[in-house]
Amino acid sequence: MTIEAPFLSVRRLSVTFGKAIAVADISLDVAEGECVAVVGANGAGKSTLGKAVTGLVHVSGGSVELTGQPVGADAARRGALYVPEGRMVFPQLTVEENLKVGAFTQRRLGDWRTQRDVMYDLVPRLAERARVRAGLLSGGEQQLLAIARALMARPRLLVLDEPSLGLSPTAITTVTRFLGQLRVDTGVTILLLEQNTAFAARLADRGLVVSLGRVERTSLTQTQLGAISVATE
Amino acid sequence: MSELLLTLLLGIMQAGLYTLVGLGLTITFGVTHILNFAHGEFVTIGAFALIGFSTMVGTAAAIPLALLVAVALGALVYLLGFVFTIGNHLQGLAFSLGLLLFTENIFLELFSSIPRNGPRVDGTLALLGGEQIAWSRVVVIITTAALVTVAAIALKRTWVGLALRATGDDRFAASTLGLSAKRVGLYAFLVAAVLAAVAGMCIASVSPVTPAIGVSYLLTGFVVAIIGGLGSPEGVLMAALLLGIVEALTSRYIDPSMTSVYTYSLMVVVLLALPQGLFNRKVVRAG
Numbered sequence: 001m002t003i004e005a006p007f008l009s010v011r012r013l014s015v016t017f018g019k020a021i022a023v024a025d026i027s028l029d030v031a032e033g034e035c036v037a038v039v040g041a042n043g044a045g046k047s048t049l050g051k052a053v054t055g056l057v058h059v060s061g062g063s064v065e066l067t068g069q070p071v072g073a074d075a076a077r078r079g080a081l082y083v084p085e086g087r088m089v090f091p092q093l094t095v096e097e098n099l100k101v102g103a104f105t106q107r108r109l110g111d112w113r114t115q116r117d118v119m120y121d122l123v124p125r126l127a128e129r130a131r132v133r134a135g136l137l138s139g140g141e142q143q144l145l146a147i148a149r150a151l152m153a154r155p156r157l158l159v160l161d162e163p164s165l166g167l168s169p170t171a172i173t174t175v176t177r178f179l180g181q182l183r184v185d186t187g188v189t190i191l192l193l194e195q196n197t198a199f200a201a202r203l204a205d206r207g208l209v210v211s212l213g214r215v216e217r218t219s220l221t222q223t224q225l226g227a228i229s230v231a232t233e
Numbered sequence: 234m235s236e237l238l239l240t241l242l243l244g245i246m247q248a249g250l251y252t253l254v255g256l257g258l259t260i261t262f263g264v265t266h267i268l269n270f271a272h273g274e275f276v277t278i279g280a281f282a283l284i285g286f287s288t289m290v291g292t293a294a295a296i297p298l299a300l301l302v303a304v305a306l307g308a309l310v311y312l313l314g315f316v317f318t319i320g321n322h323l324q325g326l327a328f329s330l331g332l333l334l335f336t337e338n339i340f341l342e343l344f345s346s347i348p349r350n351g352p353r354v355d356g357t358l359a360l361l362g363g364e365q366i367a368w369s370r371v372v373v374i375i376t377t378a379a380l381v382t383v384a385a386i387a388l389k390r391t392w393v394g395l396a397l398r399a400t401g402d403d404r405f406a407a408s409t410l411g412l413s414a415k416r417v418g419l420y421a422f423l424v425a426a427v428l429a430a431v432a433g434m435c436i437a438s439v440s441p442v443t444p445a446i447g448v449s450y451l452l453t454g455f456v457v458a459i460i461g462g463l464g465s466p467e468g469v470l471m472a473a474l475l476l477g478i479v480e481a482l483t484s485r486y487i488d489p490s491m492t493s494v495y496t497y498s499l500m501v502v503v504l505l506a507l508p509q510g511l512f513n514r515k516v517v518r519a520g
Contacts, residue, residue, distance in 0.1 A: 081409065089406070090403055092402050093402060097399075150410070
């Protein structure tokens, strides 16, 4: 029997901004194909954790490894993609151009249009609005676009930061269905950072709770996830 | 009639030069949020590199050599300076001002303030109705128009163009997709240096130049970049056409010595009506 390195392994991770400690000593493992939810209130350190996992902030201690290899600033190239909170589509670029930017790291590895067509099949709504400026889309459409844009880089790990934030209940249902379908179709691994525990429970296989930069509870089941509340204390 | 045509052509020529300078300013600002006061120095570099090389190796070889010098110096000031100021717009501003003063004096020392002429295309073209326009001016109009078209298409269609627009739109979102602000900033500075150097080469081939052209084109570059709405390439083109043509018409038909009064009044009027500039759809966030 061989001991395999876990797909994503975060060990004793710390991130500080000056004197402020955003993430203190967090460890977690995610298996390939799994969807793990990290839930916590505003300011619990979820976003910073997500950015550290995808090499977007400087780590002050501990390690992040993807299939046994340390992840740094080249995370996007290596297939760990962060989808920012608040969607952050490129408002003045068209939907299609937004998708093309997502394929930037893959530009020498094949025609980006192939992957674009896969996205259009997955989200026909985006195909209909291909030539529309992304800033004119609805919140739900922008969230789908932000996720599809990250998928253009053919990620192995997708870090979703509050995908339900500021969306209408209908839009949340659309996003949930899309992500569910995505897991079935592609088997992509997801680290879901959420405040909305009901939403997290519908998607994630298991979860953990963070508070003030530390892990407070581990290995919550789907049912437990749905039952707790992490609203700002 | 013919006089009007000639005046309009001269306006369009000026507009092409302003567009090339303004485009670089607006692209570097959009991507790095640095207002580069030293940008005009690339106009000077282009002009004097062309003049210097053309006496040594002939005009045909001087053009690519001058571009190479501009690219090398653009990379140098970015990699040794501006790259460290990304995310801190006051530092970027201070560094670019320092660089401006430094290069201004270096160039005065190197090239002196005696006006010099670059290579000329001889002869004139007769316009309908009897006026004559120098061929060198026609060449400048064609060159700038072609380069502006190429730049517009490249911004739309190439990966580098897409990277520049995406980073200008949202720097953080771009970084999550593997577009590092530092690397895209380098693209921006190189593109800006080339465009400004071509403008400088064009200027040297139609009129005598001194090292002071850098600053004078920097000012007009700022005017068109700001009227256009900082960060908007379409805006630069529209503003440059407006400015170039108003300048040409007023100096021909009203009073040549009052040209800058008219053009800067125009800028004030446009900015009073549209504080964000002609084409800006979003609020510019400095920093």
